[in-house]
Amino acid sequence: MSNSGTDRVKRGMAEMQKGGVIMDVVNAEQAKIAEEAGAVAVMALERVPSDIRAAGGVARMADPTIIEEVMNAVSIPVMAKARIGHIVEARVLEAMGVDYLDESEVLTPADEVYHLNKRDYTVPFVCGCRDLGEAARRIGEGASMLRTKGEPGTGNIVEAVRHMREVQAQVRKLIGMSEDEIMTFAKNLGAPYEVLLDIKNQGRLPVVNFAAGGIATPSDAALMMQLGADGVFVGSGIFKSDNPEKFARAVVEATTHYQDYELIGRISKGLGTAMKGIEIGTIAPEQRMQDRGW
């Protein structure tokens, strides 16, 4: 008897992506560039986050035609985004055979109270988090992979750094706690007790945690790896740069050899202009994507 959709199979899929770069793409041509550059997976979208931000309005699941086009173009895994709490978008993407779903704050939430019950699905999910409470709630709902939220589409790394440091610091604190302190810690974080207990016993998060939301240069990617990320998502950074092929390859290399500063210096030469960034303070509070999610 074989079993599909088990925790091991879903979490294991994310384990295989470790040390790699997952790139946002909007068509087959970009997907091929990403695969050729050494991406471990692509995220198929209708628009990259910076364009979603610029366009405003309601952002929804991508047109299935685009996702299908990308799935046919590459042999690496294809991910796609569903709106927070949108059961049908998620089911449609699962039925299409997408390899990994992102229940994503980059899209406009469909439910302002509840996230998806991700345990119900055979397809694994990745979800965003800013701290251990959010991370543990998503794990409790069945997420098989985490990523920092950062502030998507800004090309500004500051929020991703904040979120990665926060999660890491809280995990370290939890591991150092005695068991009788965990319930109150769980209460204060709004985190499920059992998930925290599991993290304490294992000495680490039970799923991989990638960095996302604002990575715009090879050095940004290496910085996130140094802070403890298992890998990185690059959204707008690659295909909004002057030379996407070269840029994509440089980000992959910097992620693999994140402590080889000479190499990062060398591959950063002559990359052309990175995407234009946005200062976080200039974004109106209601435009901040990271505040979406409960």
Add this chain to the structure above:
Amino acid sequence: MIKIGVLGLQGAVREHIKSVEASGAEGLIVKRKEQLDEVDGLILPGGESTTMRRLIDKYDFFDALVNFGKHKPIFGTCAGLILLAKDVVGQDNAHLQLMDIKVERNAFGRQKESFEVDLDIKGIADGFEAVFIRAPYVVEVGENVEVLATFKDTIVAAKQGHFLCSAFHPELTDDHRLTAYFVKMVETAKLAS
């Protein structure tokens, strides 16, 4: 003590190191080709084979790995099995071509078809918890290849001389019997050399 390297360019590296250590050997993450001189055997881990191949070329690992395989044991899991194969279905050029096997990538389908199952591995382990993730399988084997495990009539583990491969991920479970078997292969090879 036996020292086993895990190619650390991308993929499930840490889990293999843990499994190697649980099997009584020392583990080393190999990120540069010079480190191959320090180890008695090598594991090519699971991950994305296309990504790993690109990084193998980028860091000039290719010849060093082929040369390593001439003298010392290598164990490839999932993507690692693809790297070892002489032929890959639908591809003009395979990778290291160290094992006389023909493999098909993503042979069981996409992620939603990924699964786990209890397998018997001939002479190594009965009821082994095998986790298959977007896994390949072996379509054909040469005459010197010993088939170690099958699932639904497809070959999912095999051995040829000092090469071992599995389409599944022994590193994702706490069942270290297959890794322990590889550690023994490395010990034997070291004694013989």
